[in-house]
Amino acid sequence: MDVLAKNKILVLGRPEVNKTELVHSIMSHASTATPSAATFAESAKIEWHMETRYYRAELEFWVDSTERLPDAHIQSMQ
Numbered sequence: 250m251d252v253l254a255k256n257k258i259l260v261l262g263r264p265e266v267n268k269t270e271l272v273h274s275i276m277s278h279a280s281t282a283t284p285s286a287a288t289f290a291e292s293a294k295i296e297w298h299m300e301t302r303y304y305r306a307e308l309e310f311w312v313d314s315t316e317r318l319p320d321a322h323i324q325s326m327q
Contacts, residue, residue, distance in 0.1 A: 256306055256307060256309065257308070257309045257310075257311060258308060258311070259311050259313075260272055260310055260312045260313075261313055261314075262314065263315055263317070264314045268312050269293070269295075269312055272295055272310045272312060276297060293311075293312045294309055294310070294312075295309065295310040296308070296309055297309070
């Protein structure tokens, strides 16, 4: 597996969903993990160094938003 493709977590959702709050919550529950100095923007790459007694990893959260589909597309999928 390509090293560049490892340890990435995609967080994707509508703009009104607070995706960065989800990432922040996940990071805050890991007492030994600390986020890098990153701004929590609507579209961002947030680096996270996680280290436990048994495991160490450099992770990246990729946060982005999706747009609402046009109503015609939604109706055709129903």
